[in-house]
Amino acid sequence: MTEASRHRDQLVRQLGRVFRERGYEGATLTALSRATGLGKASLYHHFPGGKAEMAEVLLRTAIADVQRLAFARLDGPEPPAARLERFVAGYQAYLEESGAPCLLGVLALGSARAVHGETLAAQFRDWRAALARVFEEAGAKPKRAARSAADVLDVLYGAQMVTALTGEPDHLQRAFKRLLRRFPR
Amino acid sequence: MTEASRHRDQLVRQLGRVFRERGYEGATLTALSRATGLGKASLYHHFPGGKAEMAEVLLRTAIADVQRLAFARLDGPEPPAARLERFVAGYQAYLEESGAPCLLGVLALGSARAVHGETLAAQFRDWRAALARVFEEAGAKPKRAARSAADVLDVLYGAQMVTALTGEPDHLQRAFKRLLRRFPR
DNA sequence: GTCTATATAATGATAGAC
């Protein structure tokens, strides 16, 4: 990774934190400027399209990260149960690296949904299908596998919401631990 | 219910729709004015404290509704399993009446969290404890009951997030149906 | 209770110097 791309990476990370904590409309240029240490004009140098472009870059980055750290681990030569466990660990790693709640969820609620809603929807249907395939490999019939896949996504995102609602940081890891208990072995 | 309180109720409902769809910061007075058919000055007549007061009223209303329609049904003379089923049906009724995603979740993410976070956190801990008690009545040991209660909250809120993310309206009812399968009988 | 008109502050965005 070059020096420049490291700087870019750090910048994206700092912007992401603001969007996650305050939502799309709450992420004002003043807040983004303060969080990055850059003036507003400098932000427009990096993102000529302003907030809209920042959100788009953040969304693409988040999707790529979740794919790389979590869903990519559903593939491989190991038995299905082991891959499911690696997947959960990978998603947990993503949240620890990027912070919770997940940017995808936050952007899906705000007004960014009007612009990026279909992208997100298609991605999530893909991901759910990938999960369902693994449950089928583990021996579940198609319908049962589809239900299990939907269950997993519900817990993954529900745990983040409940963590935000209860203010208990370790709710998340406990939820993932409970999820692992329900997997085939 | 008097004529005046019916008007007030409808007003709160219309405001809630805007806050749910756009989040706290996205719910501008212009949008709130358009949704209610009232001028901005008229909104300040009903809510002298402006947006902050609206959000507070909406939050109290939402908590009261969830309590009345869902969690209150955890009590009663019926066997625990039946009460759990009534609870889920009640929560579903709340979402159909008030619309998804739930206002509590939306307000917990935006900047309203700084003001109302502790209120929400305390309420959710109470609700989770109420759920855990019912699982204990159904025969589960305390730790197991606590895990089941946390599971239920995760699904309740995760299903709403996944519905928003996938854009599939019937994901919600399918998730609740799956939840019922996992209850004691 | 609702309106029009307006005040004041903050927002997203640009120009141009360095």
Add this chain to the structure above:
DNA sequence: GTCTATCATTATATAGAC
């Protein structure tokens, strides 16, 4: 690449007539 200074627009909020 970053800055200061500034723009036009929109935001929340208020005054006062009806």
